[in-house]
Amino acid sequence: MTSRVMLISPAVTEALREARFDEGCSLDASGLRLARAAAGSLPAAERALASPTVRCRETAAALGLDAADAVPLAALDAGRWRGSTLAEVGAGEPESLARWLTDPDAAPHGGESVRAVCDRVGAWLDSMAGEPGRTLVVAEPEIVRAAVVRALGAPESAFWRTDVAPLTAVELSGRAGRWNVRLGSPLG
Template sequence: MTGTSLRLVAHGHTAALRRARFGGTDDGLDEGGLRAALAQAHTDPDRRGHLGVHDTCLSSPAAAARQTADTFGLLPTIETALADCDYGGWSGLSLEEVAGAQPQALHDWLSAPDSAPHGGESVTAVRDRVGGWLDEQLGAGRRIIAVTHPLVIRVAVVHALGLPTATYRQLDVEPLAVVRLTSQGTRWQLRLGAPRAG
């Protein structure tokens, strides 16, 4: 059986990400984010040493994810399952603004993955969405690059390893980070270290 290789790539910095805003602004990479993505692309012009050969590239619908893929010379297909969390009424607000206006709601959201006081998706709902997509890729036998959001990558890793959803809070995913998962068709493995070409 041919294995599946999935590289989850976090999009570069945006103004909203730097200001700790809850989604809602479909902005592209900011100047520093674009510079960092270009620097990685120029360090390894065809990205083979870093991302490896791929059969398909997918992207969140967000401008930042599409722009990150474009900067790396990838031609992504939009995959809605890789979209960021829907933050409902908090969309576009900063963590500080929500903490000032709705401290208990923010506490509930941070402490309970099933909570969605903003009226959008809970973290559990994001995990269900992303996890369903991830399960479909198990036996795909393809080499996939998926450019998406830090939260999406965090819940994808938690789902892939069968961990409690609350564990996502213990994972940090930096902009432009790459997480590699592999599968022979029955379960995912997290692979750490430099991937081989191919």
């Protein structure tokens, strides 16, 4: 039996435009408009899920999905950096930021390391290998990155080398824990 998981990144928010660690930011008018325009472009699916963040829930609704919260796919916990821009963290804690971006086990912000989020998403992905049919998931970009890293069996250092644009889909298909990856299909 082949399982299919389509991971859809959320639409644009002010936090994304500002390179800010998200703190519950809603979609901006442009993001909402683009998500609504893409609503009819999704394939049929047996189930729909969403990361339990504001922007993922709003994107799922704008896409016309009645998505259940997928708690294992919660956003990476940025700890005390939540709400700060990348530039602010870089100016105030340059060594900590550099360590976080280069060491998958580092969590200087008091939140979650890259390895921890990859492990969490990898465990969820393993559980999906036995699910029949297609699952649509609106997930934070870091969750999509982690899924790609685990699906390919890549090292965690590949996490930061994977760009995830807003409102794009990554499709995983496989069985028995072996996944194939189709990257970056724009919605719409």
